[in-house]
Amino acid sequence: MIKVxxxxxxxxxxxxxxxxxxxxxxxxxxxxxxxxxVRMAKEDTELQPNNFLLTIYNIFDRREYRAKGFxxxxxxxxxxxxxxxxxxxxxxxxxxxxxxxxxxxFLSILYLEQKENWFDIEGTLFKCLLSxxxxxxxxxDKYYLxxxxxxxxxxxSIKNAVHAYLKNVTKDILSIAEFEVFLEELRSLGRAxxxxxxxxxxxxxxxxxxxxxxxxxxYDYYPIHGKLDSEIIFGYGSDKDMAYEEIKNIGxxxxxxxxxxxxxxxxxxYQSMYSDLINGIDDYVVHVLGHSLGMTDKTLLQELFSxxxxxxxxLYKRLxxxxxxIKKGQVQLEVQREFTKLTMAASRIISDEMARVKxxxxxxxxxxxxxxxxxxx
Numbered sequence: 200m201i202k203v204x205x206x207x208x209x210x211x212x213x214x215x216x217x218x219x220x221x222x223x224x225x226x227x228x229x230x231x232x233x234x235x236x237v238r239m240a241k242e243d244t245e246l247q248p249n250n251f252l253l254t255i256y257n258i259f260d261r262r263e264y265r266a267k268g269f270x271x272x273x274x275x276x277x278x279x280x281x282x283x284x285x286x287x288x289x290x291x292x293x294x295x296x297x298x299x300x301x302x303x304x305f306l307s308i309l310y311l312e313q314k315e316n317w318f319d320i321e322g323t324l325f326k327c328l329l330s331x332x333x334x335x336x337x338x339x340d341k342y343y344l345x346x347x348x349x350x351x352x353x354x355x356s357i358k359n360a361v362h363a364y365l366k367n368v369t370k371d372i373l374s375i376a377e378f379e380v381f382l383e384e385l386r387s388l389g390r391a392x393x394x395x396x397x398x399x400x401x402x403x404x405x406x407x408x409x410x411x412x413x414x415x416x417x418y419d420y421y422p423i424h425g426k427l428d429s430e431i432i433f434g435y436g437s438d439k440d441m442a443y444e445e446i447k448n449i450g451x452x453x454x455x456x457x458x459x460x461x462x463x464x465x466x467x468x469y470q471s472m473y474s475d476l477i478n479g480i481d482d483y484v485v486h487v488l489g490h491s492l493g494m495t496d497k498t499l500l501q502e503l504f505s506x507x508x509x510x511x512x513x514l515y516k517r518l519x520x521x522x523x524x525i526k527k528g529q530v531q532l533e534v535q536r537e538f539t540k541l542t543m544a545a546s547r548i549i550s551d552e553m554a555r556v557k558x559x560x561x562x563x564x565x566x567x568x569x570x571x572x573x574x575x576x
Contacts, residue, residue: 200481200482200483200484200510201396201397201476201481201482201483201484202385202396202397202483202484202486203396203397203398203399203476203483203484203485203486203503204385204396204397204398204399204407204486204488205399205401205485205486205487205488205490205503206398206399206400206401206402206406206407206488206489206490207401207402207487207488207489207490207491208401208402208489208490208491209488209489209490209491210402210406210407210488210489211369211402211404211406211489212489213375213378213489213519214372214373214375214378214406216368216369216372216404216406217368218365218368218369218402218404219317220317220318220319220320220361221313221317221318222368223318223360223361223364223365224309224310224313224318226364227360227364228291228294228310229287231360232297232301233279233286233287233290236275236278236279236290237279237280237286239279240275240276240279240280241279241280273289273293278290278293294310295311298310298311303353303356303357304349304353305323305324305327305350305353305354305357306353306357308323308327309323309357319495320354320357320358320361320433321433321434321435321436321495322435322493322494322495324350324354324434324435324457325435325437325495327350328347328350328435328446328454329442329446331343331346331347331350331454332442332445332446332449332454334346335449344451344453347451347453347454348453351453351456351457354434354457355457358431358433358434358457361433362403362427362431362433365403365404365427366427369404369406369427372404372405372406372409373409374409374410374411375568377568378410378568379410379411380568381567381568381569382410383411384569385486396418396419397418397419397420397421397475397476397483398418398419398420398421399421399423399472399503400420400421400422400423400424401423401424401490401496402424403424403425403426403427403431404427405422405426408420419475421468421469421471421472422468423463423468423469423472423499424459430465432459432462432463432465433457434457434458434459434462434495435457435458435459435495436458436459436460436494436495436496436497436498436499437494437495437496437497437498438458438459438460438498439497439498439501443458459496459498459499460498469499473502476503476506476508477502477503477506477508478506478508479508481508482508482509482510483508483509483510484509484510484511484512484513485503485504485509485511485512485513486513486515487512487513487514487515487541488515488567491541491544492541492544492545492547492548493544494547497547497548500548501548501549504545504548504549504553504557505549505553509557510557511557511558511559512545512554512557512558512559513558513559513564514538514541514542514545514558514559514564515564515565515566515567516531516534516537516538516561516564516565516566516567517534517537517538517566517567518566518567518568518569518570520533520534520536520537521533521534521566535561538561538564539561542554542558545558
């Protein structure tokens with residue numbers, strides 16, 4: 200039985216790496232947008248910003264800016280030139296009003312919906328595509344094509360910014376002893392067609408490859424979304440929904456530009472994984488380590504989980520949600536809630552019947568990293 204490690208962003212987050220889209224959003228707000236505002240204030244001109252996503256019309260200290268909701272004490276120029284970090288604090292307090300001045304409309308939507316959607320770049324892309332599609336079908340809007348072209352351009356700009364951000368924040372990755380023990384013990388129980396186990400890495404980072412246990416094993420490695428030192432696959436990955444079929448049938452390639460299906464065909468990684476595992480000759484069990492099982496990867500996950508070769512899915516309980524103060528034998532509610540969230544996410548990928556059969560139940564699941572004395576599947 201092949202052991203398949205399915206690595207998601209939660210694996211990086213557990214290592215203290217700020218690799219979430221929310222981390223990027225806060226970085227971009229502080230290091231790009233605010234600094235651009237400061238630059239424009241110091242230039243004392245009406246010039247548009249250079250290559251960034253911020254558009255401020257006319258001059259900074261006109262009264263109309265205050266009328267639009269900014270703090271009565273400050274104009275935009277005042278905010279930009281405040282000293283000692285106070286400027287950024289005031290900027291954050293007024294940020295919901297400031298969003299209206301972003302020339303990248305897609306970025307504006309992301310920030311406006313951040314609290315609800317956790318700055319879901321890929322999911323929001325699909326929602327915007329559907330909005331444009333509905334406008335085309337229902338209203339026969341002749342401007343839908345320029346709209347989709349603008350959306351693609353704005354998304355590409357954010358994609359490139361995320362790529363650069365991740366390259367910078369993941370330079371120094373350290374292994375964690377508890378993870379080393381977990382992976383070493385798991386390695387000793389697994390095998391793969393060309394080695395001892397297989398890794399499907401949905402991250403752009405190579406954190407999993409930093410562990411010593413790999414030096415003791417042969418393994419198959421599938422960096423399904425690419426690597427930071429080359430082009431990354433970034434977009435939406437659910438191409439089996441009815442809405443996608445409607446979008447595809449419009450007949451305009453611009454609608455499909457950022458769907459992962461087409462990006463997978465740029466190299467052989469997806470096809471190798473498909474032939475080795477999904478359509479291979481051996482059975483396998485999937486160990487989900489830090490993946491939220493979100494809709495942006497639905498198609499690939501559905502193929503992986505639905506295959507007749509897949510004999511089990513281990514979701515694991517989150518050790519960071521464990522409360523040591525709760526007496527032994529009592530329900531760990533936070534652990535239970537997080538596990539249930541994963542089962543609900545899985546039920547959006549595969550049928551409930553298949554989920555009931557393949558997913559290892561909460562009672563028999565272990566923590567990741569595992570606690571001393573626990574037994575593996």
